[in-house]
Amino acid sequence: MSDAEFVQIERRRNFTEDEFWQMIIALDARKWTNLLPPQLPLEDLPTKRTKSFVTPPDAPIPDCLTCGACCTFLFVVGVTATDDAPPENIWNVTDESGETIIDSYLQRDAETLFCTALETTADGKTPCGIYERRPQTCRKFEAGSDKCHALRRIYGFEPFLTVDEMLAAQQILKMKESNAISPDTIRDAKIVRQAETENFEIVAEMQNGVKKTIHAFDPQRESWRQFQFSGATFADVRRMFESENATEIDSVLS
Numbered sequence: 001m002s003d004a005e006f007v008q009i010e011r012r013r014n015f016t017e018d019e020f021w022q023m024i025i026a027l028d029a030r031k032w033t034n035l036l037p038p039q040l041p042l043e044d045l046p047t048k049r050t051k052s053f054v055t056p057p058d059a060p061i062p063d064c065l066t067c068g069a070c071c072t073f074l075f076v077v078g079v080t081a082t083d084d085a086p087p088e089n090i091w092n093v094t095d096e097s098g099e100t101i102i103d104s105y106l107q108r109d110a111e112t113l114f115c116t117a118l119e120t121t122a123d124g125k126t127p128c129g130i131y132e133r134r135p136q137t138c139r140k141f142e143a144g145s146d147k148c149h150a151l152r153r154i155y156g157f158e159p160f161l162t163v164d165e166m167l168a169a170q171q172i173l174k175m176k177e178s179n180a181i182s183p184d185t186i187r188d189a190k191i192v193r194q195a196e197t198e199n200f201e202i203v204a205e206m207q208n209g210v211k212k213t214i215h216a217f218d219p220q221r222e223s224w225r226q227f228q229f230s231g232a233t234f235a236d237v238r239r240m241f242e243s244e245n246a247t248e249i250d251s252v253l254s
């Protein structure tokens with residue numbers, strides 16, 4: 001994807017799923033040009049300090065105001081329908097009709113590829129320009145977690161792990177992989193229009209490939225995003241909907 005093509009895309013608000021993921025794949029290939037290699041698989045590292053296994057518990061917590069590594073690196077930052085992020089900072093993914101939003105993500109800047117809400121100041125600070133309105137996904141990403149430190153190493157803000165530290169972390173990762181993920185965990189979720197009505201269904205794809213309907217809803221009354229359900233267990237999500245307190249979804253899915 002050329003820079004000119006990306007500038008055109010950045011001005012749009014809505015995409016189909018195909019268009020969105022093709023764009024993200026192209027952007028992801030571009031962003032690595034000036035970055036250092038990740039020493040550990042980023043997708044396997046926790047974003048909560050309490051779940052960290054590489055970072056010592058007493059390690060100092062880095063200062064976000066002079067960093068911004070996660071805001072520049074993570075391209076697919078989900079925004080829920082209940083988040084208050086400004087519309088001009090959001091890309092929406094629609095269903096095939098182009099009318100119903102099934103996913104929303106923070107928009108990227110055409111020049112830097114950073115989150116469009118990230119500001120840079122003359123004194124080298126990188127404040128979030130929508131701090132009070134940043135989505136839950138950003139609020140849950142903890143400074144000082146394993147993933148935070150890994151991203152900072154990629155940007156050269158912190159030294160690489162030593163070989164011993166890296167081997168020890170890889171050993172722990174292997175042990176985690178051997179603890180099989182529960183078959184009740186949702187691998188992916190899709191929001192699909194029901195054939196006979198104007199309603200939608202949230203359909204979960206489970207670890208073994210089996211598809212199960214999580215919930216059916218009227219899009220005039222409820223609004224969900226596909227990304228919210230991946231990684232949660234089917235039982236927890238069903239319990240949440242049955243409790244008729246769907247506002248608790250963030251605690252169920254965190």
Ligand code: SF4
Nearest residue numbers: 064067068070143148
């Ligand atoms: S959470 Fe970590 S990576 Fe993100 S801005 Fe703060 S210190 Fe940097």
Ligand code: SF4
Nearest residue numbers: 071115117118128138
């Ligand atoms: S909304 Fe703010 S905290 Fe979230 S990625 Fe963008 S700049 Fe960072």
